[in-house]
Amino acid sequence: MNKESYEAVIGLEVHAQLLTKTKAYSSDIAEYGGDPNTHVSVVTLGHPGTLPVFNKRTAELAITMGLATHCKIREHNLFARKNYFYADLPKGYQITQDQTPICTEGYVEIGESRKEKRIGITRIHMEEDAGKSIHELDPYFTLIDLNRAGTPLIEIVSEPDLRSGEEAYEYLTEIRKLVRYLAICDGNMEEGSLRCDANISVRKKGASEFGVKVEVKNMNSIRNVKRAIDHEIERQIAAIENGETISQETRSFDAAAGTTFSMRSKEAAHDYRYFPEPDLPPLRIHAAMVEEIRSGMPALPKELQKRYEQELGLSTYDAALLTAEKSVVTYFEALIQHTTRYKAAANWILGPVREWLNAGARDMDDFPVAPAQLAALLALIDEGKLSFSAAAQQLLPVWVEEPDTAPDALAQKLNLIQETDEAFIEQLVDEALKAFPDKVAEYRNGKKGLIGLFMGEVMKRSKGKADPKVATALLQKKLEA
Ligand code: ADP
Numbered sequence: 001m002n003k004e005s006y007e008a009v010i011g012l013e014v015h016a017q018l019l020t021k022t023k024a025y026s027s028d029i030a031e032y033g034g035d036p037n038t039h040v041s042v043v044t045l046g047h048p049g050t051l052p053v054f055n056k057r058t059a060e061l062a063i064t065m066g067l068a069t070h071c072k073i074r075e076h077n078l079f080a081r082k083n084y085f086y087a088d089l090p091k092g093y094q095i096t097q098d099q100t101p102i103c104t105e106g107y108v109e110i111g112e113s114r115k116e117k118r119i120g121i122t123r124i125h126m127e128e129d130a131g132k133s134i135h136e137l138d139p140y141f142t143l144i145d146l147n148r149a150g151t152p153l154i155e156i157v158s159e160p161d162l163r164s165g166e167e168a169y170e171y172l173t174e175i176r177k178l179v180r181y182l183a184i185c186d187g188n189m190e191e192g193s194l195r196c197d198a199n200i201s202v203r204k205k206g207a208s209e210f211g212v213k214v215e216v217k218n219m220n221s222i223r224n225v226k227r228a229i230d231h232e233i234e235r236q237i238a239a240i241e242n243g244e245t246i247s248q249e250t251r252s253f254d255a256a257a258g259t260t261f262s263m264r265s266k267e268a269a270h271d272y273r274y275f276p277e278p279d280l281p282p283l284r285i286h287a288a289m290v291e292e293i294r295s296g297m298p299a300l301p302k303e304l305q306k307r308y309e310q311e312l313g314l315s316t317y318d319a320a321l322l323t324a325e326k327s328v329v330t331y332f333e334a335l336i337q338h339t340t341r342y343k344a345a346a347n348w349i350l351g352p353v354r355e356w357l358n359a360g361a362r363d364m365d366d367f368p369v370a371p372a373q374l375a376a377l378l379a380l381i382d383e384g385k386l387s388f389s390a391a392a393q394q395l396l397p398v399w400v401e402e403p404d405t406a407p408d409a410l411a412q413k414l415n416l417i418q419e420t421d422e423a424f425i426e427q428l429v430d431e432a433l434k435a436f437p438d439k440v441a442e443y444r445n446g447k448k449g450l451i452g453l454f455m456g457e458v459m460k461r462s463k464g465k466a467d468p469k470v471a472t473a474l475l476q477k478k479l480e481a
């Protein structure tokens with residue numbers, strides 16, 4: 001089989017549950033969880049005569065995502081009914097947007113900052129979720145929880161611009177980063193608040209037409225989306241090489257086996273009979289509203305990443321890590337208000353602080369030391385009053401228990417302050433050199449590695465307190481003399 005002569009074409013459809021307080025068209029609570037069927041007013045239950053009322057926050061969050069992905073925002077929006085019968089859909093239809101998605105023609109950048117690729121966003125539209133059918137709790141019955149029915153979603157549809165499972169992984173990671181960063185959605189794929197369907201086809205390299213696509217559902221992690229795509233590409237190529245034709249169908253991912261299986265063919269696909277929703281008036285988005293949302297948005301991760309690389313001189317890797325989460329950005333931004341030691345600031349956040357967070361499964365918001373105080377610690381280390389390792393290993397664990405103590409006071413208390421007094425260190429250096437005259441001669445004959453031995457001596461004589469920078473400089477000066 002000649003895999004190399006094929007190219008994969010992939011487009012993703014991502015559903016994100018919006019972090020609104022109430023549902024899309026009623027005042028029911030939109031929270032995840034809660035006892036089954038407790039967030040269900042007559043509107044959610046689809047009782048005859050009840051009317052939907054549009055939740056403005058849904059549009060605000062959809063527009064936020066649209067702006068973050070460089071989309072055009074539509075002024076005149078219509079709602080549409082998507083009709084189908086299912087037990088977890090009491091109304092018999094979902095209110096969605098069909099011909100007039102609120103956001104169109106955007107893009108998301110993937111890849112490392114200098115070799116970026118743009119993945120087109122075809123559309124983002126608003127819709128409501130259905131309830132939840134629970135098949136595994138009872139041996140005879142399917143149980144239905146309508147708490148989720150009517151909660152607001154956005155669906156983000158990409159252009160067929162992705163070419164591999166790896167690119168899909170990057171794209172989805174970027175989407176999740178954005179929705180979390182902007183508090184649009186909690187981005188939890190295991191709980192299903194972020195869901196992804198993958199459309200996959202293959203074609204001969206150089207072909208101008210796309211192949212027939214297959215839609216794969218039921219991947220509950222970004223990694224599984226990649227696995228499903230990788231498998232599907234192989235399966236389709238093997239089928240074509242076998243002389244079979246790919247038929248348009250919907251398949252489901254089996255995470256245990258790492259394979260996909262057919263759910264329904266195109267012939268069995270739904271016909272939703274979309275028509276304009278008669279119970280809701282058209283929605284007009286004023287330019288002023290868009291501008292208000294735009295001006296209230298924080299700098300986006302990609303922009304910050306570029307700024308950290310170009311203006312603060314951080315590596316691409318560090319800049320990407322620092323901008324992965326909103327809470328980290330907030331802290332780092334506050335920290336660099338108090339220090340210009342940018343590299344050291346990044347090292348602290350990505351090193352000792354992150355280790356402390358990880359050890360307790362904590363979030364950056366849980367870090368109790370104020371940014372100004374951490375900046376003061378960086379200064380102490382820079383001045384040689386405290387070594388990095390003493391600060392990270394001995395001071396930090398105590399500091400998080402009493403974060404209001406100033407770092408110099410705490411370092412004093414813990415007896416970690418280094419001796420920087422040159423005269424004092426010079427005396428120790430002289431003693432060390434005098435104790436090993438033969439080693440001094442060897443050093444001068446070219447055995448430069450012996451500097452470690454003298455450093456050890458100076459450290460011992462200072463009881464570990466000598467500032468290594470000062471000691472090294474003095475040793476070198478005297479040995480080279
Ligand atoms: P449908 O009408 O089946 O919903 P759409 O044209 O709306 O199809 O596309 C749905 C998704 O499938 C989009 O993300 C799009 O980029 C992707 N897609 C469309 N055609 C192909 C193809 N031939 N191969 C892979 N993905 C495709």
Ligand code: MG
Nearest residue numbers: 013122123157
């Ligand atoms: Mg479609």
